Amino acid sequence: MATQQRRERERAQREALIVSAARDMAEADGWASVTVRRLAERIEYSQPVLYSHFAGRGAIVDAVALQGAAELAEALERARTGAEEGEELEAVAQAYLDFAAANPALFEAMFALAEGLEFGPNAPDVLKAGFAQLYAVFAPLAGDRDPETLTETGWAALHGLAVLGRDGRLRPGLQQDRLAILLRQFVNG
Structure with a gap:
């Protein structure tokens, strides 16, 4: 034994x-x-x-992506639970952008290169944990809208800011302005 x-x-x-x-x-x-x-x-x-x-390089990338998903979920949870009341959305959004900026290759593995990871209802628990942190800050803003769809839309918008910023597709130095505009759309939506 x-x-x-x-x-x-x-x-x-x-x-x-x-x-x-x-x-x-x-x-x-x-x-x-x-x-x-x-x-x-x-x-x-x-x-x-x-x-x-x-099985090959793809399986290694998938393992890296799963590890990254766990780290991202933890970062989002820390940001959400450590934020002042009423500032959780901004804290989680900033944590997402910070994670993407600090870990560009990991972020790429998670969202562009991973081949064997399924998102949605059949996703691994670690992916669901990250989405749960996003859901926790977007769902209260849903009103009469579907909270999951609102969360997916918020995630997509954050992700777009992260990727376009990382790839130099947006004017430099304005990330905080963009984030403030984006968050106002959700809070006032």
Whole structure:
């Protein structure tokens, strides 16, 4: 029994090492630099060892994306629960934008590169946890509108600000102004 537990622990440690190395490589040099061969060299294991943990690069990206989703959910929850009463929406929105700016490659993995992650009702719990934090701040603003649709719309708007800002598609230095306009639309909607 102890041998089996040790093997499981070592396997989990190798998986964590692979995911961590992929994240580090992507943040440093972009996702194009993350290949199974380069990962194997970086962590000093053979490619077959990586394939024994993940079906391929896509599965590694999915694992990184799930890890990122958990971190984002935690950041949103901290922002929501740490905000002054009445300032939760702004705090969560700012936390979302800050997370995207601080983790560009992780954010890309989560929302552009992940292939095996399903959103919606069948999403993994970690994705639902992030949506729940958004729902907690947008749903009270719904009035006679569907709260889930309002939350999805708020999320889409925040996400658009994050991605367009990250990609240099918006004029620099105006993110706070854009965020204030966006939030007023929801609060006064």
